[in-house]
Amino acid sequence: MKRTALAATALSAAVLAGLTACGSGDSESDGDSGGKSGASATAPQKKETSPAERVAKLAVTADEVKGYEVEQPAADDEFVFAKSQDEVTVDKKACAPLAYAMNQLPLGEPRADLTRTAAKNGLANGLTYVTLNTYADGGAKTAMADLTEAVSSCGGGFTAKANGNSSPYDSVAAEKADGAGDESLAFKSTMTVLGATHTMHSAAVRRGDVVAVYFAVNGRAIAESRPSDTKLDTPVVRAQNAKLG
Template identity: 70%
Template sequence: MKRSALAASALTVAALAGLTACGGGDSETDAAGKPGTGATASKAEEVSPAERLAKLMITKADVGEYAVEEPSDEFVFAKSPDEVTLDKKVCAPLAYAMNQLPLGAPQADLTRVASKDGLNGGYTYVTLTTYEDGGAKSAMTGLSKAVASCGDGFTAKSKSGTSPYDSVTAEPTTKAGDESLAFKSTMTVLGTTHTLHSAAVRRDDVIAVYFSVDGRAIAESRPSDVKLAATVVEAQNAKLG
């Protein structure tokens, strides 16, 4: 099993435990019905939302000793926001942020997981999303509202099981991008408490969401409190501009 798979599987274990004109020569076709050369050149230069995120996402070259991998989807809590139900609807953005699901209605999203010491050092997940005009601001507003409204916890459910979060607390964060926020949450698994840290940064119409977890500690019923990897967060924020 890949190392990133273990982190995801541990959260699932926790859940199961109770937890798309017309015009001149630059248009699609010219007056004779032939492809316009201007349109061809323009299309060749277009970058899709997904391609844009791929260029913005950190790689191992950006974070030194950290490995950067594509997370396994074998043990995910949910594959889309539609698969998640909440006892408190306002808390939905929190559940999405902590389970690598996109906030709001993005054009594209992309997730990677970074680790330095493998199974012993915890994982920092990075999820990038890009939006049409106004969508990123709206998504950040919803997340901020959730942090302020869900202090006494909430419960998220999916086909994988149930994840009860005991508390949510805003945390100080270094200003980055156009707006940023951070929060921590706690959850109890088989009588053991785990603290999970998250942050979100918006730059124009792109949001980066960060989430840290010690999957091995959860699987082994050891208390955990893994902070976000500063090297990873700083490198990703720098790539956002």
């Protein structure tokens, strides 16, 4: 059969295959003179945190969500739908942000991004992906606006393709957001694989110049052609939102 992107990613999860974030300091010298011989003192400046370091520090950890396994997806996972936005095409241009959000790709043009997976009970109930993006001024608001527009424009579904794989989504519908951060949204999507319908739930939260995207899927159910309706893991979402501030 022609595997879909989610089925492929899910299958890797089902067999427990491996599930990405990617200063300098200087000093100043101040001469102090006043009738005495010149004296200088050097004081090291505070090391500047890079965008990649920042999102890494913001990412939720297993210690913050007891009972969950929190991991970084393997960069060389053969079942990954796409490794960059450039590899993805959609039949409806407005739906591209949805394809990115549901395949752990960055939204818009972030300065840095990373993804973590959180699972409980050996993936029996599916897993929640958390993708963090940090932007230059205004980029986070634009990314949220584009994703919001995609949810409202793509209710009838769309198809995303990458690397010879096709992922057809039957529908997309907005859901009630939890009001976290400076702005938030939530939505669900459906797809049919070998006659079985799967519902995946997603959310996005912006706090300042950082956007967290959440996506829940039951890979085992997709691999076994069992219908599924996978909710986001609330403890994971709450813990990650709390770290955003």
